Amino acid sequence: MEEVVDKGKKRTSSALDVQEENGTSKFGSRLLTEENDVFSQNAWDHADWDEEQEELAKEKVSVQLENPVPEDEQEQYYAEPAEYWNKFYEKNENRFFKDRNWLKLEFPELFSTSEATAGKKRVFEIGCGAGNTMYPLLEQSQNPDLFVYAADYSKTAVDVVLGNKKYDPTRSCAFVWDLSSSEIPSEIEPESLDMIVLIFVLSALAPEQWDQAVKNIYKMLKPGGLVMFRDYGRYDLAQLRFKKNRLLKENFYIRGDGTRVYFFTSEEIAAMFKGSDQEKPLFEIEQNAVDRRLIVNRQRKLKMYRVWLQGKFRKL
Numbered sequence: 005m006e007e008v009v010d011k012g013k014k015r016t017s018s019a020l021d022v023q024e025e026n027g028t029s030k031f032g033s034r035l036l037t038e039e040n041d042v043f044s045q046n047a048w049d050h051a052d053w054d055e056e057q058e059e060l061a062k063e064k065v066s067v068q069l070e071n072p073v074p075e076d077e078q079e080q081y082y083a084e085p086a087e088y089w090n091k092f093y094e095k096n097e098n099r100f101f102k103d104r105n106w107l108k109l110e111f112p113e114l115f116s117t118s119e120a121t122a123g124k125k126r127v128f129e130i131g132c133g134a135g136n137t138m139y140p141l142l143e144q145s146q147n148p149d150l151f152v153y154a155a156d157y158s159k160t161a162v163d164v165v166l167g168n169k170k171y172d173p174t175r176s177c178a179f180v181w182d183l184s185s186s187e188i189p190s191e192i193e194p195e196s197l198d199m200i201v202l203i204f205v206l207s208a209l210a211p212e213q214w215d216q217a218v219k220n221i222y223k224m225l226k227p228g229g230l231v232m233f234r235d236y237g238r239y240d241l242a243q244l245r246f247k248k249n250r251l252l253k254e255n256f257y258i259r260g261d262g263t264r265v266y267f268f269t270s271e272e273i274a275a276m277f278k279g280s281d282q283e284k285p286l287f288e289i290e291q292n293a294v295d296r297r298l299i300v301n302r303q304r305k306l307k308m309y310r311v312w313l314q315g316k317f318r319k320l
C-alpha cells in the first residue's frame with residue numbers, strides 16, 4: 005500500500021505530489037481506537053476531526069486569505085490555465101502514471117461496464133491526464149462493446165495518452181477539450197454516455213466555471229447515467245501547506261508549478277450537482293462522502309490529514 009508521508013523537506017508544491025493514497029478496502033480499515041497509539045504507524049483511516057483541528061485549519065487559512073496572490077499577477081492564472089498543465093506533463097514525462105488500486109474498490113460500477121455481458125457501454129474520462137482511468141479499465145475489459153473516451157484541455161496530456169503503446173483507436177478515442185467550454189465535444193452525441201469519470205479535475209476549475217461544467221456533463225449523459233467523482237476536500241494537508249501569496253480566492257490556490265486547485269466541501273459538491281438555476285435537481289446523489297485519513301510523521305511527531313471527497317451522481 006502506498007502511504008503519503010511528510011518527508012519534512014522544504015519544497016514547492018506541484019500537481020504531482022498531492023493526489024494519491026491507496027486503500028486496500030473501502031475507504032481503508034486502519035482504525036485508530038487508542039489516541040496513545042497514534043504514532044505507532046504512518047496512517048489511519050476514518051480519522052476523527054475535532055474542534056482543535058478545525059481551529060488550527062481556520063487559522064492557517066486566515067493567514068493565506070490575508071496574503072493572496074498579488075492582484076496584478078492573478079490574471080495570468082485565469083488566462084491560459086491549460087498552459088501550466090502542458091508544462092507539467094512536459095516536465096514529468098512518465099511519472100504521473102499511477103497504479104490505482106483504489107479505483108476498482110471505490111468505483112465497482114465503473115468496472116461493471118467491462119464485464120463480458122455488460123453490452124454496449126460508453127464511458128468518458130474527463131481531465132484524463134495520462135489516462136489513469138481509461139487504461140486500467142480497458143486493460144481488464146472483457147466487454148467488446150465497451151468504448152472509452154478520454155479528454156483533457158492539455159494537448160500535451162492528450163499526446164501522452166495517444167503515445168501510449170496500449171492506445172487502441174478501435175476501443176477508445178482521446179482528444180483535447182475544455183470541460184468549461186460552452187459546447188460539448190463534437191466526438192460525443194448528446195445523451196449517449198453511460199458514465200463520466202471526474203477524478204481530480206473539477207478542482208482545477210475556477211468556481212465560476214462549475215455551472216457550465218455540470219451542464220456539459222448533464223448534456224452528454226444518458227438519463228440514468230452515472231458520474232464518478234473524486235477530488236480534494238476542504239482542509240486537506242495540501243491546502244494547509246500553502247504558504248503566503250498562493251491564494252487566488254477563498255479555497256482556490258496556485259501551486260508552485262502554476263496549476264490551480266480548489267478544495268471542496270461536500271455541500272458545495274451537492275449544490276453543484278443539483279444544478280444552480282433549476283428547480284428540478286439535475287442529479288440524484290447516490291454517494292457524497294468525505295474520506296479523511298490521518299497521516300503521521302512518527303519522527304517529527306506531526307499529525308496531518310488527507311481529505312478527499314468521493315461522489316456518485318445519477319442523472320435524473
Ligand SMILES: C[S@@+](CC[C@H](N)C(=O)[O-])C[C@H]1O[C@@H](n2cnc3c(N)ncnc32)[C@H](O)[C@@H]1O
Pocket residue numbers: 019023086089130131132133134136155156157158161181182183184202203204205208209
Ligand atoms: C490533477 S490532474 C488529474 C489527472 C487524472 N484525472 C488523474 O487523476 O490522474 C488534473 C487534470 O485535469 C486537466 N484539466 C484541468 N482543467 C480542465 C478543463 N477545464 N478541461 C479539461 N481538462 C482539464 C488537467 O490538464 C490535468 O490533466
